[in-house]
Amino acid sequence: MFGIVRPCSHRLSQGLKTEWMAHLCGLCLALRADHGQFARIVTNYDGLIVSVLTDAQSGRAELRRRTAGPCPLRGMRTASVARGEGARLAASVSLVLASAKIRDHVADGNGMLRRRPMAVAARRVAAGWDRAGARTGARLGFDTAVLVDAVDRQVGIEQLAGPGTPLTVITEPTETATAAAFAHTAVLAGRPGNAAPLAEAGRLFGRLAHLLDAVEDRTADAAEGAWNPITATGAGLAEARRLCDDALHGIRLALRDVEFTDSALVHVLLVHELRRSVDRAFGTSSCSHQGPGAAPGPYDPQGGNPYGNPYGGGPNGAPPYGQPPAGGPYAGGQQYLNAPQAPFGGGPVPPGGSGGGGYGGGSGGGDGQPPHFSQEPRKPRGFWAGCALAIGLCCTCKVCCASEFEGPWSGKKREGCCHSCDCCDCCDVGNSCGSCCDGCDCCDGCCCDC
DSSP states (O other): OOOSOOOOGGGSOHHHHHHHHHHHHHHHHHHHHHHOGGGGGGOOTTTHHHHHHHHHHHOOGGGGEEEEEEEGGGTSEEEEEEOSHHHHHHHHHHHHHHHHHHHHHHHHTOGGGGSHHHHHHHHHHHHHHHHHHHHHHHHTTOOTHHHHHHHHHHHHHHHHOOTTOOHHHHHHHHHHHHHHHHHHHHHHTTOGGGHHHHHHHHHHHHHHHHHHHHHHHHHHHHHHTOOOHHHHHTOHHHHHHHHHHHHHHHHHHHHHTSOOSOOHHHHIIIIIIHHHHHHHHHTSSOOGGGOTTOOOOTTOGGGTOTTOOSSOSSGGGOOOTTOOOTTSTTGGGOOOBOOOBOTTTOOBOOTTSSSTTHHHHSSOOSSSOOOOOOSOOOOOOOHHHHHHHHHHHHHTTHHHHOSSEEOTTTOOEEOOTTTTOSTTOBOTTSOOHHHHHTTOBTTBTOSOOO
């Protein structure tokens, strides 16, 4: 699983989380249906944005859903998942761009791909994915040649790049590829007027993806002696951050010119979560999931960040618990999102409290103990079924992020260890970004100032 837009589930409203999972599962199942089980390995968070954009322009999302069977990553439950042209286009693009990623690693000699037998095998896999993506793209009227051409040009551009080469020259092939994919969602949705602004949003998204990948890999590339655009051009992190901030602003402006039928999930992913991705890569924000001993990012506020601490006052640069950052809930480019909720629907947890007496109206008292329920306990799962579910819970971050999940063997309700963490950057009104932006049009009528 890879990608730069990786939202924690507790930062999405329940409705948006369900939609996001529908597109993620839809991409995975589209890969399996068209290209076999092994192709599911290229399922990624960024690819599903293509499916999200198609749905957001088409309307009547329920017509493009189907019920999928049980899956370990969903706690062995069925789910409504996205289907249709959007999911298939996302699968096609994911295959071709995953092929590009492999070729890039082979060219750079990263890790085991330095060995000739591994490199040869990787090239064969990449070539197969190129052909498979092209077949699916052709059925949808999308010519993946523009993606393959971008991959081929990338190697030559990197070979010619040196000190003083603008970073935008190096990111151009990625920008071209993502612009084409974003624009084709307008064709699939029957809204050709959206193609131009979506191409611009896609171009800037490609720039962000390339730059953030370079920032996150900078230390590892230096240790391995691999090529990295920031190091090779001497641009530095300050220039990379400037380009990323400009791209974020450009994406917001481009999305305002797109005619959506439902823009809520697009807005959350490409405005709020994309900004978080930039902050995460440059180390200007932290999540308590990482723990107090986590190493600082490459752009850590304690290590000479010229942009300064975006909040101040709290641990790891966060505001004191329960308080918005200075200058308002969106100061410093941050969102103050979903307040931690007490279990069993008790509402926001007060600072230093455990959700109030009786967990929000249950039969328990004010001693912080959960109420007693009279329902019969579920029958424990078998050993192997529990193992499968435990793996799924870990892979989907439910063990740490979910406010409530079932124990893999016992079936008892449990709380995620970090579900009450302060990494959500909650709205001062206690609403999640998804709930306050439901129905907004990037951001007309929205409570956000973005």
